[in-house]
Amino acid sequence: MSFASAGSFDPRGPVASEIADLWWLMLALGTAVFALFLYLLIRGLMRSDDKEAETGSRWFLLGGGVVLPAVIVTVVFAFTIAAMRAIPTEASSDPIVIEITGHQWWWEIEYPDLGIRTANEFQIPLGREVELRLTSADVIHSFWLPSLGGKLDLLPDYTNTLILQADEPGDYGGMCAEFCGLQHANMAISARATTPDSFNQWVSGQQAPAVAPSDELTEQGLKVFLSRECADCHSIRGTPASGDEGPDLTHLASRYTLGAGVLDNNTENLADWISSPQDHKPGIDMEDVELTEAELEALVAYLETLE
Amino acid sequence: MSDVSRPNLPRVRTPPTDPVLDELWSDPPGLLGKLKAVQNDAIGKRLILTGFFFLLLGGSVDSVVMRLQLAVPNNDLVSPQLYNELFTNHGSVTMFLVILPIFEGFAILLLPLLLGTREMPFPRLGAFAYFTFLMGGLLYYSATLFSAVPDAGWFAYTPLSGLEFSPDLAIDFWVLGLGVAEVGAIAAAVEIIISVLKMRAPGMTLSRMPLFAWAFLVTAFMILFAFTPLIIGSMLLELDRGFGTQFFNVDAGGSSLLWQHLFWIFGHPEVYIQFLPATGIISMVIPTFMRKKMVGHTWIVGSMVAIGFLSFGLWAHHMFTVGLSPIVGSFFAGASMVIAIPAGVQIFAWLATIWAGRPRWGTPLLFTVGFLALFVLGGITGVMVASVPFDLQAHDSYFVVAHLHYVLIGGVGFPMFAGVYYWLPKMTGYSLDDRLGKWNFWILFIGVNVAFFPMHIVGLMGMPRRVYTYPEGLGWETYNLISTVGVFIIVAGIGVFVVNLILSHRRKVPVANNPWDAPTLEWATPSPPLQHAWSIPPIVTSRYPLWDQDDLYSGSEGDEALVEALGQWPLRWRAVLATSTADAEPEEVFRVGGPSIWPLITAFGTVTIFAAELLKLRLGALAGMAVIVIGAIGWNWPDSPPITEEEELEFEMAHKIPVRVGGSLTVARWGMGLMNLFVGIAFMSILLAYFYLRLDNPAWPPPGIENPSPLAIISATALIGVAGWGFRRGLRRIREGDGDGLLRGTGVALLAALGGVVIAGSHFIGLEFSSQDHAYGSVFHTLGWFILVVTTAAIVMTALIVYWTVRGEYSERRHVPVSNVGFFWTTAIIVWVIGFGVLYLTPALT
Amino acid sequence: MKGATTDQPRWLTWHVLVLAGPVIWYLYFWVVYLLAEAGCSRAFPETQWFGVSWVALATLLLTVIACSLLAYFTFTAYSAARSNPDLIEPTREASLYALGALLGAFFLVATLFVGVPAAVLDVC
Known part of the structure; x- marks a missing residue:
């Protein structure tokens, strides 16, 4: 599963909107400043007249170097503080x-x-x-x-x-x-x-606790889960499995991905993930699990019932 | 003079002593001679070349491989482990081993020419700086040989960089290798500060000093203030990793954020440490190529100083996402944004100069214009990320990667190229090809924009930094592919540069002394300059001497006679002129150190300590310490005086200026002052750690640990007070010429201080809690032992003074070392009183 | 070392006037930062003065003090720069005092940027 989105550009909540407004304001100001700067740079380099520009230098410095950044930065800072006030640090009611x-x-x-x-x-x-x-x-x-x-x-x-x-x-x-x-x-x-x-x-x-196995295959799957190393690290509420090192699997089948976004959660990927997590996400705590084909099939079938 | 270049260059004389002095100042031949070299040309060039070598090794290869990996989603060109090593290396190498040494090399190479002096004040310290930098870099890189390559990022955040999550030696290589290089950076900074303040040509007042020197003066102070906390932070990290202390262990009172504070108190100034030298270069190139004096000289100086100070109040803007309280966030946001004003002043001062002048389109100017464009863009995004709420989106995303590369490649790399195209012909004597230079510029300029502009967008779309791969379907693919193409364009640009260097070396087209018609002193010297740069030191009466002065030898009568005399005497020892800080009036003629193998040996001792810690061979560290002590003694061993006292006195009488064959008084005092500053900053850094941990813990000392009894420390403090009093009394006696009085005073000081340190030391050894028990114990022991080490250093110095006093070395006029050690005692006692006060008294508050 | 102008105290040398701005700001920044860290940390309970967080009040108070000091030094440096003749090539005094005035004025603005938000923001 993927989450194609324009991210920060595409706010879907009040906090992100607040920040996006700030961004568009800063982008507009920044673009204007950059355009002005480029114009001055290119005009300055291309000037063909040989007139003394010395008298204007002081205004150049004071206006461009002090007043311009001071004004821009004051505006940006004011909006920054306003945004900081607007973005809540505590929930207002019953979150x-x-x-x-x-x-x-x-x-x-x-x-x-x-x-x-x-x-x-x-x-x-x-x-x-x-x-x-x-x-x-x-x-x-x-x-x-x-x-x-x-x-x-x-x-x-x-x-x-x-x-x-x-x-x-x-x-x-x-x-x-x-x-x-x-x-x-x-x-x-x-x-x-x-x-x-x-x-x-x-x-x-x-x-709700985990769905109990409803047929022989899933029954077998739960047995595999409990008898092998799975239960040392994972919990399935409603069963004796109560490890707390790894993710809770009580409702594994209701999730869309495996391994924190590494694989889409479907039968084939689940079997693949269980037997060789180190191929998909090298270095994680979960070791590759050696199972017979029948055991793996049963385990996957069981886990897939955990809606 | 308001206008432009004048055809008649100031008259420069070539006195007959040129070859003699050139020979005198040359480093000895052969391999051994190269190892003994201290001459600023050699040291400067080595720093630049070694930095460039590390750039090609770390900066380029790493970035190409990383961009290839990220060219397409779900790529498996490199493993995650290798990718993490690559970006760690890329950041660490460019920040510690490339930009800083290259700029320090620029300074050491060019400052004597620009300031009109013959050498840096401590040539052997320069050699030491180079060797420590080189050995530190090699120690860091040797991690590859042990397959323990650092992989926790160039910032090495705890707890990831702690022993629990990085159990192998990789982080130790990072901490210790770079630690050695940091020592080198500080040593070079001391050189730079003193040369700019004390070694300028007569008449070059602070107001007339070139902006390049101002930039390096500010930078060097910043190095001292920024690298010292980093060294302390690294020490705490290594103590945690190697000695079981708990500074960063959250389960024992440590803090996960303490490291970030110490790191960024260094890390943000580091950005400006890299950027300010670049502005120095730009401020030299623009007047030359616009044929116009800089508009707003004082304003630019003010901006540099302002940026220097301000950059120490910005560090936490790298930490907006750690959960700072709003008010603290606003402090750092305000300070970060206001830096736009001095930056704006600089930009508009350059623009005003451009408007006032007429351009001459050489390659250095092209790179300057490119710098302006890229840097302003990077500066604008810099203001954006200073805005706390926006930074919560941008932080640690590719937006920041884009921002920092615009600032560091545009704002630092381009000026570096401008500087190389500007000064390299002067240093080698051979011109660089201007057409290739233009190709170099355009390819690089296009490449940088293609590579880094798309990163702004993909970052705000949600792509985090430091990921070895990314899934497809998020809309990130195109931007990443474009960036990868851009990197190859950059590589092509750097390739053109390398070709240009090689061609210049092959074609050997000689250049004139002043090919650009530039206004500053270095262009009055031959290309390449003589080893000693100036047979007759110049006299300066203008900011732009080669435009304004008819010659470089006219000034006050006394100055004229002095520089004339220095062109002929002495011819047997390396004499330089020290001038007063503000007004550059001649103060003394002193002798700088000549070629010596001891800096190399001392550097070797330094690296041995770090390497021993790496291998956990604690005895090796002692051996390294011994090598350093021997090295330092050999380094400073007095040579037999090269002239008779009569000769010395004759010169003194003629020119009313002291001649110091045994070494300078004022320069030594500055050196001791900077040493005290270093100790003070290190001490403040540990105090910061102390109070940070104290605020982080609800109970201080923690339950189970009792406040230790202060009785032993009170008696030790009394003894230290006696020692300070004794030393001061001895110093007063010798000022009256009473050698016995000096011996009595320093003898009392030595015995009392020894007693104090022994009492305090045994009290510390007998403490009921150890440094491993709790962060409280860790910081208590670390601060306590730091104080004792500083005092012990004072004791060692006092012992040497006593020894030399017994040998009758000191007199009413000659007792520089005594007053210098007295200066150090002041620092040691302040550290003692405040330090133990904090440890024993402050827990009683609240 | 002589003072900046004849009617000023002797300790007001160019060193003092150049460094006053940056140093005052730097000390001010550390003090308000450490106060805020302390005020929001676990070690100190949140105390209020006059119904307002003491951290905010202390910050504003320190801002006023720092600004007054900076204004004084800026003005002194400025008048010192004005009272020294500004030649074509500025004299040492004029340009160093001018530098002090520039730095003082800038750090006055910097102090306001750091301190003023304390009046409107939540503290911790």
């Missing part, structure tokens, strides 16, 4: 609280008030403030959804708070924006903004 913890190289996502745990993909309701509490389990990462707002770092020793809001439905993607080691490039995150109704539907789906 959805989401705790995001950065890991090398995936995102752990928790809705503490709703009892949801997931990874790399989350949903938010339209038109309502979301309070993201960002922290890290290891090194510094940075959270960034360009269409919704600016970035904020995930630090191991602080919790930073980012207030975002989406005003239009859509999938908003982003990537980790602070270099965090080997697979920094493969650390995508995405937010799906939906109507409050479908958000609530998603919430109740995520709150």
